[in-house]
Amino acid sequence: xxxxxxxxxxxxxxxxxxxxxxxxxxRIRILDKEFELFISSDEIQGAVKRMAEEMYADxxxxxxxxxxxxxxxxxxxxxxxxxYRGDCEISFIKYSSYEGTSSTGKVxxxxxxxxxxxxxxxxxxxxxxxxxxxxxHLLDHLSGLxxxxxxxxxxxxxxxxxxxxxxxxxxxxxIPNDFIVGYGLDYNGLGRNLRDIYKIAE
Numbered sequence: 001x002x003x004x005x006x007x008x009x010x011x012x013x014x015x016x017x018x019x020x021x022x023x024x025x026x027r028i029r030i031l032d033k034e035f036e037l038f039i040s041s042d043e044i045q046g047a048v049k050r051m052a053e054e055m056y057a058d059x060x061x062x063x064x065x066x067x068x069x070x071x072x073x074x075x076x077x078x079x080x081x082x083x084y085r086g087d088c089e090i091s092f093i094k095y096s097s098y099e100g101t102s103s104t105g106k107v108x109x110x111x112x113x114x115x116x117x118x119x120x121x122x123x124x125x126x127x128x129x130x131x132x133x134x135x136x137h138l139l140d141h142l143s144g145l146x147x148x149x150x151x152x153x154x155x156x157x158x159x160x161x162x163x164x165x166x167x168x169x170x171x172x173x174x175i176p177n178d179f180i181v182g183y184g185l186d187y188n189g190l191g192r193n194l195r196d197i198y199k200i201a202e
Protein backbone atom coordinates (compact mmCIF):
# COMPACT_ATOMS: atom_id res chain seq x y z
CA UNK A 1 0.00 0.00 0.00
CA UNK A 2 1.23 3.49 -0.82
CA UNK A 3 -0.33 6.74 0.34
CA UNK A 4 0.43 10.22 -0.93
CA UNK A 5 -1.27 13.60 -0.96
CA UNK A 6 -1.34 16.90 -2.78
CA UNK A 7 -2.82 20.24 -1.80
CA UNK A 8 -6.35 19.19 -2.77
CA UNK A 9 -6.36 15.38 -3.11
CA UNK A 10 -5.30 12.41 -1.00
CA UNK A 11 -4.76 9.06 -2.68
CA UNK A 12 -4.45 5.59 -1.15
CA UNK A 13 -3.11 3.01 -3.61
CA UNK A 14 -3.44 -0.73 -3.24
CA UNK A 15 -1.18 -2.86 -5.44
CA UNK A 16 -2.40 -6.24 -6.60
CA UNK A 17 0.48 -8.72 -6.81
CA UNK A 18 -0.27 -10.06 -10.30
CA UNK A 19 0.93 -7.00 -12.17
CA UNK A 20 1.92 -3.40 -11.62
CA UNK A 21 -0.67 -2.55 -14.30
CA UNK A 22 -3.40 -3.83 -11.96
CA UNK A 23 -2.84 -0.81 -9.72
CA UNK A 24 -6.01 0.88 -8.54
CA UNK A 25 -6.94 3.43 -5.91
CA UNK A 26 -9.57 2.08 -3.53
CA ARG A 27 -10.27 5.37 -1.75
CA ILE A 28 -9.48 9.00 -2.56
CA ARG A 29 -10.12 12.45 -1.15
CA ILE A 30 -10.91 15.45 -3.35
CA LEU A 31 -11.19 18.80 -1.60
CA ASP A 32 -13.65 18.22 1.28
CA LYS A 33 -15.10 14.90 0.04
CA GLU A 34 -14.00 11.28 0.35
CA PHE A 35 -14.77 8.83 -2.45
CA GLU A 36 -14.54 5.05 -2.77
CA LEU A 37 -13.99 2.88 -5.82
CA PHE A 38 -17.30 2.25 -7.60
CA ILE A 39 -16.71 1.17 -11.22
CA SER A 40 -13.34 -0.16 -12.36
CA SER A 41 -11.63 0.80 -15.59
CA ASP A 42 -12.14 -2.75 -16.89
CA GLU A 43 -15.90 -2.51 -16.28
CA ILE A 44 -16.01 0.87 -18.02
CA GLN A 45 -14.13 -0.35 -21.08
CA GLY A 46 -16.36 -3.42 -21.30
CA ALA A 47 -19.44 -1.19 -21.34
CA VAL A 48 -17.89 1.12 -23.97
CA LYS A 49 -17.05 -1.78 -26.30
CA ARG A 50 -20.55 -3.25 -25.94
CA MET A 51 -22.12 0.11 -26.77
CA ALA A 52 -19.86 0.50 -29.82
CA GLU A 53 -20.97 -2.88 -31.11
CA GLU A 54 -24.65 -2.04 -30.57
CA MET A 55 -24.20 1.21 -32.50
CA TYR A 56 -22.31 -0.49 -35.32
CA ALA A 57 -25.13 -3.00 -35.71
CA ASP A 58 -27.53 -0.09 -36.25
CA UNK A 59 -25.28 2.20 -38.33
CA UNK A 60 -22.90 -0.02 -40.31
CA UNK A 61 -24.42 1.17 -43.60
CA UNK A 62 -24.37 4.82 -42.50
CA UNK A 63 -21.87 7.44 -41.31
CA UNK A 64 -23.15 8.70 -37.95
CA UNK A 65 -22.02 11.95 -36.38
CA UNK A 66 -21.18 11.53 -32.70
CA UNK A 67 -22.28 14.79 -31.10
CA UNK A 68 -20.48 14.83 -27.77
CA UNK A 69 -21.44 16.85 -24.70
CA UNK A 70 -18.38 18.37 -23.03
CA UNK A 71 -16.74 18.48 -20.57
CA UNK A 72 -17.31 15.14 -18.91
CA UNK A 73 -17.78 13.08 -22.07
CA UNK A 74 -14.26 13.50 -23.46
CA UNK A 75 -12.88 10.18 -22.16
CA UNK A 76 -15.97 8.19 -23.10
CA UNK A 77 -16.16 9.80 -26.55
CA UNK A 78 -12.49 9.12 -27.27
CA UNK A 79 -12.65 5.49 -26.17
CA UNK A 80 -15.89 4.86 -28.07
CA UNK A 81 -14.51 6.53 -31.20
CA UNK A 82 -11.42 4.28 -31.09
CA UNK A 83 -13.37 1.01 -30.93
CA TYR A 84 -16.27 1.86 -33.26
CA ARG A 85 -15.71 -0.29 -36.36
CA GLY A 86 -17.56 1.74 -39.00
CA ASP A 87 -17.25 5.11 -40.68
CA CYS A 88 -18.15 7.94 -38.32
CA GLU A 89 -17.48 11.57 -37.48
CA ILE A 90 -17.30 13.40 -34.18
CA SER A 91 -18.05 16.91 -33.00
CA PHE A 92 -18.50 18.60 -29.64
CA ILE A 93 -20.92 20.93 -27.93
CA LYS A 94 -20.55 22.30 -24.43
CA TYR A 95 -23.27 22.98 -21.91
CA SER A 96 -23.01 23.69 -18.20
CA SER A 97 -25.59 22.80 -15.55
CA TYR A 98 -23.54 21.63 -12.54
CA GLU A 99 -22.13 23.37 -9.48
CA GLY A 100 -20.49 21.30 -6.77
CA THR A 101 -22.33 17.98 -6.39
CA SER A 102 -25.75 18.92 -7.80
CA SER A 103 -27.31 20.22 -10.99
CA THR A 104 -28.31 23.88 -11.03
CA GLY A 105 -31.32 22.99 -13.19
CA LYS A 106 -30.24 25.63 -15.73
CA VAL A 107 -28.51 24.95 -19.04
CA UNK A 108 -26.20 27.57 -20.49
CA UNK A 109 -24.86 27.18 -24.03
CA UNK A 110 -21.13 27.78 -24.03
CA UNK A 111 -20.04 26.30 -27.35
CA UNK A 112 -22.55 25.84 -30.16
CA UNK A 113 -22.86 23.66 -33.23
CA UNK A 114 -20.95 24.51 -36.39
CA UNK A 115 -21.92 21.53 -38.60
CA UNK A 116 -24.87 21.40 -40.96
CA UNK A 117 -26.98 18.57 -39.53
CA UNK A 118 -29.48 18.41 -42.38
CA UNK A 119 -30.05 14.78 -43.30
CA UNK A 120 -27.42 13.50 -40.87
CA UNK A 121 -27.68 10.55 -38.50
CA UNK A 122 -26.80 11.92 -35.06
CA UNK A 123 -25.76 9.98 -31.97
CA UNK A 124 -25.66 12.27 -28.95
CA UNK A 125 -22.93 11.14 -26.55
CA UNK A 126 -23.16 11.99 -22.86
CA UNK A 127 -21.10 10.79 -19.93
CA UNK A 128 -24.04 10.63 -17.53
CA UNK A 129 -27.78 11.31 -17.61
CA UNK A 130 -29.25 12.12 -14.23
CA UNK A 131 -31.91 14.84 -14.33
CA UNK A 132 -31.97 14.70 -18.14
CA UNK A 133 -32.18 18.50 -18.36
CA UNK A 134 -29.14 18.98 -20.58
CA UNK A 135 -30.02 16.24 -23.05
CA UNK A 136 -33.65 17.40 -23.24
CA HIS A 137 -32.41 20.91 -24.02
CA LEU A 138 -30.11 19.62 -26.75
CA LEU A 139 -32.73 17.35 -28.34
CA ASP A 140 -35.14 20.27 -28.51
CA HIS A 141 -32.45 22.32 -30.25
CA LEU A 142 -31.59 19.53 -32.69
CA SER A 143 -35.24 19.03 -33.68
CA GLY A 144 -35.11 22.30 -35.59
CA LEU A 145 -31.96 21.43 -37.55
CA UNK A 146 -33.49 18.73 -39.80
CA UNK A 147 -31.30 15.70 -38.99
CA UNK A 148 -32.41 12.38 -40.51
CA UNK A 149 -32.27 10.65 -37.13
CA UNK A 150 -31.18 11.34 -33.56
CA UNK A 151 -30.32 8.77 -30.91
CA UNK A 152 -28.87 9.21 -27.43
CA UNK A 153 -26.02 7.24 -25.88
CA UNK A 154 -24.95 7.67 -22.28
CA UNK A 155 -22.22 5.78 -20.49
CA UNK A 156 -24.09 6.13 -17.19
CA UNK A 157 -27.77 6.56 -16.35
CA UNK A 158 -29.35 7.44 -12.99
CA UNK A 159 -33.00 6.35 -13.33
CA UNK A 160 -33.88 7.61 -9.83
CA UNK A 161 -32.71 11.14 -10.66
CA UNK A 162 -34.59 11.66 -13.94
CA UNK A 163 -36.73 14.77 -14.06
CA UNK A 164 -37.10 14.91 -17.84
CA UNK A 165 -38.20 12.05 -20.05
CA UNK A 166 -35.43 11.64 -22.61
CA UNK A 167 -34.97 8.69 -24.99
CA UNK A 168 -31.81 6.76 -24.14
CA UNK A 169 -31.03 4.34 -26.94
CA UNK A 170 -27.63 3.11 -25.74
CA UNK A 171 -26.78 2.79 -22.04
CA UNK A 172 -23.49 1.64 -20.60
CA UNK A 173 -24.45 1.16 -16.97
CA UNK A 174 -27.42 2.10 -14.77
CA ILE A 175 -26.32 3.39 -11.37
CA PRO A 176 -27.90 4.65 -8.13
CA ASN A 177 -28.33 8.35 -7.45
CA ASP A 178 -24.88 8.80 -5.89
CA PHE A 179 -22.48 11.61 -6.74
CA ILE A 180 -19.52 10.22 -8.66
CA VAL A 181 -16.17 11.35 -10.03
CA GLY A 182 -13.58 9.96 -12.42
CA TYR A 183 -13.35 9.04 -16.10
CA GLY A 184 -14.21 12.57 -17.16
CA LEU A 185 -16.58 13.35 -14.28
CA ASP A 186 -15.45 15.98 -11.80
CA TYR A 187 -16.01 17.49 -8.41
CA ASN A 188 -15.45 21.24 -8.74
CA GLY A 189 -13.06 20.67 -11.64
CA LEU A 190 -11.02 17.89 -10.04
CA GLY A 191 -10.99 14.11 -10.55
CA ARG A 192 -11.67 14.00 -14.30
CA ASN A 193 -8.31 12.30 -14.98
CA LEU A 194 -9.04 9.24 -12.84
CA ARG A 195 -9.34 6.08 -14.98
CA ASP A 196 -11.86 4.48 -12.58
CA ILE A 197 -15.15 5.91 -11.28
CA TYR A 198 -15.64 6.68 -7.59
CA LYS A 199 -18.69 7.50 -5.47
CA ILE A 200 -18.95 9.53 -2.30
CA ALA A 201 -18.01 7.37 0.67
CA GLU A 202 -20.69 6.89 3.30
